Amino acid sequence: MGEENKKVVLKVFRTNYNKNESSHYDEFEVPVNRWTTVLDALLHVKSYSDTSVGIRYSCRMASCGSCGMKINGRPSLACYTKISELNKDVIVCEPLSNFPRIRDLVTDFSQFFDHHKKIEPFIHNDLVPLDIKDKDDLVEFEQSPKEVDDYLQFSYCIKCGLCYSACPTVATDPSFPGPQALSQTYRYIADNRDNDKSTRFNILDERHGIWRCHFAGSCSAVCPKGVDPALGIQLLKGHMMGFSKNDKKVANLRAKNKE
Amino acid sequence: MGVNFNMASLRLRESQIMKIHYLTGIVSLFAVAIHILFRLIMPFGQSLLYQNVISNYHNIFYALLLESILVLISIHGFNGLRIILIELKQSSRWESTITILVLISMIGIIAYGTRTIVIASGL
Amino acid sequence: MNNVPDNKDFTMTTSGREGIRGWLNPTRYGWERVSYWLQRLTGLGLLIYFIGHVYETSSLTNGINAWNSMLQLTQTLGGHLFLLFVIGASTFHTVNGIRLIFTESGKGLGKPGRPDYPYHAASLNYKQKSGIWVAILLACIAMLYGGMVLFGQGG
Numbered sequence: 039m040g041e042e043n044k045k046v047v048l049k050v051f052r053t054n055y056n057k058n059e060s061s062h063y064d065e066f067e068v069p070v071n072r073w074t075t076v077l078d079a080l081l082h083v084k085s086y087s088d089t090s091v092g093i094r095y096s097c098r099m100a101s102c103g104s105c106g107m108k109i110n111g112r113p114s115l116a117c118y119t120k121i122s123e124l125n126k127d128v129i130v131c132e133p134l135s136n137f138p139r140i141r142d143l144v145t146d147f148s149q150f151f152d153h154h155k156k157i158e159p160f161i162h163n164d165l166v167p168l169d170i171k172d173k174d175d176l177v178e179f180e181q182s183p184k185e186v187d188d189y190l191q192f193s194y195c196i197k198c199g200l201c202y203s204a205c206p207t208v209a210t211d212p213s214f215p216g217p218q219a220l221s222q223t224y225r226y227i228a229d230n231r232d233n234d235k236s237t238r239f240n241i242l243d244e245r246h247g248i249w250r251c252h253f254a255g256s257c258s259a260v261c262p263k264g265v266d267p268a269l270g271i272q273l274l275k276g277h278m279m280g281f282s283k284n285d286k287k288v289a290n291l292r293a294k295n296k297e
Numbered sequence: 298m299g300v301n302f303n304m305a306s307l308r309l310r311e312s313q314i315m316k317i318h319y320l321t322g323i324v325s326l327f328a329v330a331i332h333i334l335f336r337l338i339m340p341f342g343q344s345l346l347y348q349n350v351i352s353n354y355h356n357i358f359y360a361l362l363l364e365s366i367l368v369l370i371s372i373h374g375f376n377g378l379r380i381i382l383i384e385l386k387q388s389s390r391w392e393s394t395i396t397i398l399v400l401i402s403m404i405g406i407i408a409y410g411t412r413t414i415v416i417a418s419g420l
Numbered sequence: 421m422n423n424v425p426d427n428k429d430f431t432m433t434t435s436g437r438e439g440i441r442g443w444l445n446p447t448r449y450g451w452e453r454v455s456y457w458l459q460r461l462t463g464l465g466l467l468i469y470f471i472g473h474v475y476e477t478s479s480l481t482n483g484i485n486a487w488n489s490m491l492q493l494t495q496t497l498g499g500h501l502f503l504l505f506v507i508g509a510s511t512f513h514t515v516n517g518i519r520l521i522f523t524e525s526g527k528g529l530g531k532p533g534r535p536d537y538p539y540h541a542a543s544l545n546y547k548q549k550s551g552i553w554v555a556i557l558l559a560c561i562a563m564l565y566g567g568m569v570l571f572g573q574g575g
Contacts, residue, residue, distance in 0.1 A: 055434045112448070135438045145436060191532045204449060206456060209442025211384045228532070239312075245392065249311040250384055252459070253523055254443075255452025255544050264535025268452075269543035276526020278312050319521050326514055341569055345491060347484040354480070367474070374467040381460060385440065410474045416481040 045069050046121055048079050050091055051132040054141045063130075064088065070121045076129060077105050077116035080143075092142030100262055103198030107143045108132040113200040113260045134203040149212065150199050153219040157241055161226065162234030179231045192225035192270050194263045201257030201267050213246035217257035220248055221270035227277060228270075239278055248275060318376050325369035328362055335359065354417040367410040375403040452544060455552045459516055462509035469506045500570045507566035508559040515555035523548065 048068050053061035066087045068079040077095055084091050095105040098117045105116040110130050121129060137145035166177055201217035202208055208216045223242060226232045242248040251271050258268040309317075335353055336344040343349055353359050379399040383392050446457035479490040493499070522528050528551075530542030 133436065135436055135442070137436045139434050139436050187533055189532070191535050194535060206438075206443035206453070207384055209438035210440060211387060212437070213387050214384070243310050243312045245311060245383060246387065247311060249315050250380070252456050253452060253520060253543075254449070254456035255541075255548075256449035258541035258543050259449040259452075261539070261541065264537075264539030264541070266532075266535070266541040266543050269529050269532060269541065272523055272529055272543065273526040273532070275524045279316065279525050315524075322514075322517050323521070326518075329510070337569075345495070347480075347487045350480065350487070370470050374463070374470055377463045378467055381464070406471060406474055409478065413474070413478045413481055 043069070044071075046079070046126070047128045048076075048083060049128055049130045050080070050083070050142065051130075052091070052142050053139065054092075055139055056141070064091075072120075072122045074121050075117050076107075076109055076114075076119045076121060076131065079121060079129070080116060080131065092140075092144045094144050101196065103196035106134050106198040106200050106203070108134060108203070113203040115198060115200070115262045118262050134199055136203050136205070136208045137199060145199075147197075147199060150202055150216065150218065151197070153215045154197065154222060157215060157219045157223045157226075157238070159222050159226065161229065161232050162237060163231060164233065181230060185230045188230070189225045189228040192221050192228070192265055192267075195222060195225075195265045195267075196263055198262065200260045200262060201265075204256035204260045206254050206256065207250050207252070211246060211250060214250045215242070215247065217251070217267035217271065220251065220274065221257075221265060221267035223248075224270035224274040227274060235277075242274075243278065248278065251275075314376060318373060321369045321373040321376075325366060325373060328366045328369060331362060332366055351417060354414065355419060357418070360414050360418040363414050364411060367414070368407055371403045371406050371410075375399045375406075450544065451549050451552050455516055455520075455555075458512060458556075459520070462513040465505065465509050466513060469502070469509075503570060504563055504566055508563040511562040512555050512559035515558050516552060519548070519551035519555065 045067050048066045049063045050066065051061065052064050053059050066083045068074075068082050070079060075098075077093075077098060080091065080093050081095075084093070093105065093107075093116070095117065096102040097104070100115050100118040103115070106113060107116055108114070108131070109116065109119050110124060110126060111132075113134055116131070131143055133139050133143050133145045137147065137150065140146050170176060195218060197218060199218070201221075205214075205217050207214050220242065223238050227235055227238055248271065251268075253268060253272060255268050258266045261267060339349065354363075376399070379395055382395045382399075443457065443460070446454045476490055476494055479486040519528075528547050530545055533542070
């Protein structure tokens with residue numbers, strides 16, 4: 039029962055760049071239980087201590103990817119990080135690094151999303167017409183569970199930006215797409231409905247493209263959804279080098295032989 | 298503009314550069330291993346005597362080995378430097394400056410080293 | 421309230437980029453980050469050595485006296501310590517580099533699958549980590565052997 043009386047100090051990074059405020063940390067004492075998450079603690083601060091603390095959050099269950107921040111120096115989702123698991127009496131909350139700061143813990147994701155858009159995150163398939171006039175033209179794609187497994191993991195990405203914040207290349211190179219966008223490219227390349235590898239390779243095979251990844255693995259270390267961006271990126275490099283066997287071609291050949 | 302056009306048409310894709318990077322790395326591993334062995338096959342204290350070093354150079358295969366190490370490591374090393382530098386700062390001016398400087402240093406080192414090999418081997 | 425002045429504890433500006441400190445700090449996120457950091461630093465060090473070595477050997481062209489006076493410059497305690505670093509660096513850079521060539525070709529990483537809590541990343545597996553450890557270990561052994569040769573006989 040004594041557990042419920044436990045208190046920790048929440049050290050929150052504060053600033054408002056629109057008002058040219060100098061940055062500082064505010065400290066708040068927050069009661070915690072075994073199940074209290076950092077987001078719960080921050081909301082407690084907003085309810086009882088300082089309503090002006092700027093945070094972005096939505097689902098509170100690691101599905102929306104809004105509450106990414108650096109907790110004790112490590113990019114984490116505030117809703118997914120239990121204070122009891124941090125084993126610290128002082129919890130430092132800072133905005134994600136490598137993102138432009140807006141206010142307090144809120145960062146600007148527009149550049150991050152731009153990188154995501156640039157890799158064309160949708161199925162390319164020139165066998166299927168884009169504007170369908172007759173509903174009979176609609177086709178369905180067959181996919182075996184194994185074929186789904188090839189890309190499913192990467193489709194779990196919630197675009198929370200933790201990997202982007204942890205990446206050492208992103209730290210100095212804003213033109214680098216970052217682990218999120220690169221692993222999403224692999225998500226579409228591994229998808230057997232997609233048949234436009236060359237366009238995707240052309241987008242990434244440039245000076246600040248995929249080859250600026252050196253497998254520091256930090257993205258996968260912080261990913262809260264098990265997407266393992268580093269795995270996707272290295273597999274994608276294997277495809278670009280022509281070393282990985284082309285599963286899609288093999289599958290197509292098998293399908294043709296069946297016919 | 299004419300120069301830029303030529304540069305652009307000469308430009309290798311990054312995937313091609315990485316293949317070269319990996320390949321030069323692997324090949325130079327073997328070449329450097331032989332190079333180091335040449336210091337270890339004789340008593341270590343004597344391996345740096347002028348006469349011994351020059352006689353190594355007079356072996357045409359060894360001279361060719363040295364030349365290939367020179368070329369391989371220059372490409373591998375300076376490309377590595379280029380990668381680190383273009384990750385540090387981004388602007389087309391900085392990047393083309395880096396590319397040109399790296400190419401010049403690479404060619405310079407190869408030329409300087411080749412001069413040593415040619416003169417020392419008495420070709 | 422705990423005021424922290426700008427540019428002291430927090431050098432990042434509104435852009436939020438970690439900058440060069442991002443890759444200079446290897447203490448976060450595990451062994452793969454250490455490997456990334458060491459691979460870069462050893463690479464840079466080896467490039468400096470390579471340029472110096474090409475310059476050093478060019479004294480051969482000026483005859484025996486030039487060569488001997490160059491040897492006097494390099495065959496010193498400092499020169500040997502630097503050479504010791506080069507031995508370790510080249511061993512690490514080679515072994516870890518071979519691992520990275522396989523890794524970046526998509527080998528030895530495991531397969532994508534359905535992630536389960538607590539989401540251990542397949543790519544950060546022990547095959548990869550042991551590759552890094554072996555590279556560090558071999559570098560230490562090579563330095564030990566190099567040290568014995570350099571300081572044992574060369575004195």
